Every structure is written in C-alpha cells, then in structure tokens.
Amino acid sequence: MSSSQNLPDIEIGYSSLRLMRLVGLGFLMTSASAAMAFNWYHSTNISTFRTAVGYFGVGCFGLGTCISVWLLISSRKPIVFIRRNGIRDTRVSDELIEWRSVEKISIWQIRRQKFVVLKVTPLVAKRLVGNGLRRILSLANKAVGADGVTISTVAFTMDAETLFDTCRRYSAAAGSGHLDGSAP
Secondary structure (H helix, E strand, C coil), X not given: CCHHHHCCCEEECECHXXXXXXXXXXXXXXXXXXHHHCCCCCCCCCCHHHXXXXXXXXXXXXXXXXXXXXXXXXXXXXXXXXXXXXXEECCCCCCCEEHHHEEEEEEEEECCXXXXXXXXXXXXXXXXXXXXXXXXXXHXXXXXXXXXXXXXXXXXXXXXXXXXXXXXXXXXXXXXXXXXXXXX
C-alpha cells in the first residue's frame, strides 16, 4: 500500500464567520465612502476630489459587500477539492489538475494576502486559461508575479499556509516531486 492511498479526500469551502467579517467590514467601508461622497457631515470644505473618491469607494466597497453577502447566502458547497491524484478549484475549472502536471507549488504574497500558486505544464495551462476573461486574469496575475493557477483562500475554512502544505504533501505522495517552498 502506497502512502498516497492513506490520504483522505479534502473539500474546502467558505467559512461563514470569515464571510460575516467581510460583510461587516464592507458595510463599514461603504458607509464611510458614502459619508464622504454625499457629504453627510455637511462639511463646507469638501473638495471635488474627495467626493469622487467617495463615489469610487461606494462602488468598489459596495460591490465587494454584495459579493460577500451573496457568497454568505449561497455558498454551502465546497470550492476546492484535493484528491490523491489532483486538485480542483471550481472557480478556475471544472476539471481536475493532476499532480503529475504540476511543476511547482509555491506561495505568493501581495501585501498581507497569500495565495497558493500551482505552476502547471504548458499544455494544461493552455487548456485551463482558454480565451476571454480567464486569459486576461491569467495575464494580469503573471504581470504581478503569480505565474500559474492562483488559488485564493480569502474567507476559506483553510488558510494559504495550510493549503500549501497540504498540496505539497499530496503532490509528493503522488510522486510528482516538482515542489518548491519559495515565496516570490
């Protein structure tokens, strides 16, 4: 019996508590932006620039809050599936990314947020990216330093460090051997 047969299937979804925190923070930021945009404090010296920043904040934070509320209401199913033979993130693709097609697993950090990045073979990358919006997002991620399939763990039940360690363990058990713990 190989060590990969002892590994259980793992399903990772959104954490209701973390989503509620995001909703609360989003509501607070949207309210602060609205106060600036609509001059709720009746300030006489508010500039056009500050008003524009307020409107921009209402739009961005309001959209983020709506998305968080939607996820809180609708997301009861797992999003990321880790199996002995591969990993699947339903936000990226409905197909399984086999461990043998993963060349490198790393953690990428921008500011305080960490992501797990799976550098896959060119054939698999082409199949996953395809055309349209996914291609644009992939190019944007590559431009800022995340070259590969990026898995965000924001509001997940598992943090990025734990997901990284889990992916390395499963990949090693599958015998891919192309692992790297460096963080660019």
